[in-house]
Amino acid sequence: MSSRAIVGAVLASLALLSTGASIGASEAAPSQEVTLGPSGLPLPRFVSLKSGRVNSRIGPGINYGVDWLYMKAGLPMEIIQEYDNWRRVRDAEGAEGWINQSLLSGKRTAMTAPWQRGKDAKIDLLAKPDPEARAVAIIDPGVVGKIKSCNGDWCEMTFDGVSGWLRQNQVWGAYPGEIVKD
Numbered sequence: 001m002s003s004r005a006i007v008g009a010v011l012a013s014l015a016l017l018s019t020g021a022s023i024g025a026s027e028a029a030p031s032q033e034v035t036l037g038p039s040g041l042p043l044p045r046f047v048s049l050k051s052g053r054v055n056s057r058i059g060p061g062i063n064y065g066v067d068w069l070y071m072k073a074g075l076p077m078e079i080i081q082e083y084d085n086w087r088r089v090r091d092a093e094g095a096e097g098w099i100n101q102s103l104l105s106g107k108r109t110a111m112t113a114p115w116q117r118g119k120d121a122k123i124d125l126l127a128k129p130d131p132e133a134r135a136v137a138i139i140d141p142g143v144v145g146k147i148k149s150c151n152g153d154w155c156e157m158t159f160d161g162v163s164g165w166l167r168q169n170q171v172w173g174a175y176p177g178e179i180v181k182d
Contacts, residue, residue, distance in 0.1 A: 037082035039101075046173050047087075048109040049075045049099075056097030060086035067097045074144055076109045076173035092142075092172045108147040108180055110157065110173025112166065116141035125164035129154035136164040147173065150180035 037043045049070055056068035060083040070091075077099070081088035086098045092114040112123050124135040129151070137159065139145075145159040154165050155174055174180055 037079075038084075039082055043082065044078050044080045046076055046078055046108060046110075046175075047089075047104045048107050048173075049073055049077060050103050050105045054099060054103045056089065056095070056099055058097065060084060060088070060098045064098065068095055072144070074107075074109045074146070076111055076144065077104065079104070108173065108182070109144055110147050110155065110171035112139050112143045112145070113141040113170050114172050123166065123170055125157070125159065125162065125166060127164060129156075129165045131167075133165070137162045139166075147171075147180055148182050150174045150178060152177045152179055155180070 034042045050073065052071060052073040054070040055066045056070065057064040058067045068091075075091070077089040077091060079087045080090055080096070083098075085101050087101050087104060088096060088098050089104075090096045092111045113121065116123075119141070121141050123139045123141065125137040125139050126133040127136050139159060143159060145157040148156040148158060148163065150156075150168055153168055155168050155171055156163065156165050157171070168174055168178075169176060
């Protein structure tokens, strides 16, 4: 690990300690205790990227180095910590970093089964929330769509103008059992 990464990790830890916040689990189930961050919003929670060019930094400020550059607006992110106007986020691959809140949106998106990328897997987008329903489209793993709603078991989503239903456990961007209303 480089000295820059070690310094960034130490500074991020100090920021965590100074705010009294706690890092949430990677997947918050309804049975887990949800904490409120300094913003008054729950931690952890899902959001999306507003812009098609977003820097993720090693610490909460512009003086920290850029660790990742995200190039896709609408990409789902999980906020796991807050510090001032900065949000510590985690992406679908588990990479973490700090993004200014002005570059994040409350609009909910989700990624189809990112854990299946690179495998010979296809996901049926169904006409209704029923495993026996007809498929309206076949979606590859790792595709980002807009969440219209989730009822705890199923999410209604839109991919390039085509709407349908997916089991909630097939997406990264909504917690198991979470209710989402657009």
